[in-house]
Amino acid sequence: MQTLPKGGSFLFETTAPRNIFTPEDFDDEHKLIAETVTHFLAEYVFSRMEEIDAKKEGLMRELLVEAGKLGLLGADIPEQYDGTETDEICTTIIAEKVGATGSFAIAHGGHTGIGNLPIVYFGNEAQKAAYLPAIVTADKISAYALTEPGSGSDALSATSKATLSTDGKHYILNGSKTFISNAGIADIFIVYAKIDGDKFSAFIVDGHSEGLTTGAEEHKMGLKGSSTRSVFFDNVNVPVENLLYEAGKGHVVAFNILNIGRHKIAANAVGAAKLALDESARYANERKQFKVSIARFGLIKEKLAEMAIRTFAAESAVYRTGGLLNDMMHSLDRSGPDGGRITAKGIEEYALECSMEKVFASEAEAFVVDEGVQIHGGYGYIAEYPIERLYRDARVRRIFEGTNEINRNLISTTLIRRAAKRALPLMDAVSSVRSRLTTGIPVRKDAGDLVQATKDAFLFTLGIATDTFGDELLKQQEILGRLADMALLAYAMESAWCRAQKAVMNGQSGAKHKENMANAFIYTTVEKVILAAKEALANLAAGDELVKMQANVAMIFQYTPVDIIALRREIAGEISEAGKYIA
Known part of the structure; x- marks a missing residue:
């Protein structure tokens, strides 16, 4: 097994x-x-x-x-x-x-x-x-009520309070929540509040309880048809049996739910990106300028190709993570009364991957819908065309389920803490990279080698950052952000590469198209990784020491470029012929 x-x-x-x-x-x-x-x-x-x-x-x-x-x-x-x-x-x-x-x-x-x-x-x-x-x-209908006016990403600073009634039968809930999806139609709220002002806890609250009210519907940039309101609790009686899990364990509930929530947000983003590309490919085929379909113009081809490439990478990362979560769930004995908690604990193992795919997929979607509007030209700004809605609706996914900035911090801090606990032998891997640098790293021969180069660059930069800051590294957000970018790009690159190679090995139809998209993604993304490493190192060293570090980065990324323009033309040809996203 x-x-x-x-x-x-x-x-x-x-x-x-x-x-x-x-x-x-x-x-x-x-x-x-x-x-x-x-x-x-x-x-x-x-x-x-x-x-x-x-x-x-x-x-x-x-x-x-x-x-x-x-x-x-x-x-x-x-x-x-x-x-x-x-x-x-x-x-x-x-x-x-x-x-x-x-x-x-x-x-x-x-x-x-x-x-x-x-x-x-x-x-x-x-x-x-x-x-x-x-x-x-x-x-x-259910709703999730975590965010408060003064506590967005810092959920544990919530001020909503729950006090046990004198007869011990109810918790009396007071406070407010904001930006709550489904609030206007919800019959059940999952609410987080602090018992006695300090024990952060989760409750199931009847949406029709006396003292529970909602504010007016928020007028949003996008997602206009969804209900988003503030929710207010004025001495709301919540039966003690509606306490979820244990008093003071609300953070366990909230954070474990957010892990799977990030995975699903990433999947949402892939679905929206696909539709945006479908609409753009169809429009480009039909729209003519100078008596020629705009899908035949080189710069439009580049747009269609890059939209497909990033969607392919995001889709590959999302289903790779789905497979990891699925395998984890099937490996667990969830038959007893604690089966749900066992499942949540298992999912927590891949919290990193969930954050990585959420950041990557939501930012890939943002790129795709923006280019979709550009391909549509002025029509992309008109509500009659679906791309206009897709553009507006996409923006909030970089905020949902923890902003992408928070998730970047989580990625790096989680890796560093797991390394400190020896749960991941990252520092051993750092030592291995340093050892290989002293003997010389061979020129990278293909995209698969560049995936390894990205991992090496992450480990090399992590090692220098750890040497420089020690425990204080967890406070260096700019460095953490660049480390997170290198890690999540390595995950997306490897996901795309492995998917393409699996298709080739299995003789799948469309394997060449997948390989083209993986190659194009990796060879263009690697330059972003190089930039992230160089920017981080320039903050960590100076003078001759920095020159030596930059030389090491150059050694890690010795490779021969490929013809990206030709690859994109071929990819765009496949997309235009199909008139939609294909992989």
């Missing part, structure tokens, strides 16, 4: 292509789920986008109910509570497909992901039995 890799171990281990999950590995169940979601969205959601964005009364609840009839709300919920309990690949597919819908994606994710997983993973049997069946059918 394949040994599960430790989270972050890809940075010092070689990943065999056969050991990563790719979309080409979908089985019949996965394909059926994809087809079901596609048909549902076409019939119920995409056909009513104007009504959704206009917040037609009752429509979002109606759509969630219809999704529930098809089993699309219970994918993470055990069958004993009427869920479909599919594998993590199915839930990733669902998240990807709904990602392109914008407002519906937020309502769906707020209800099925962060809105129910706290109960799935940390609820007791009575709580699961009371709430999960109603979530599966959307008889009750």
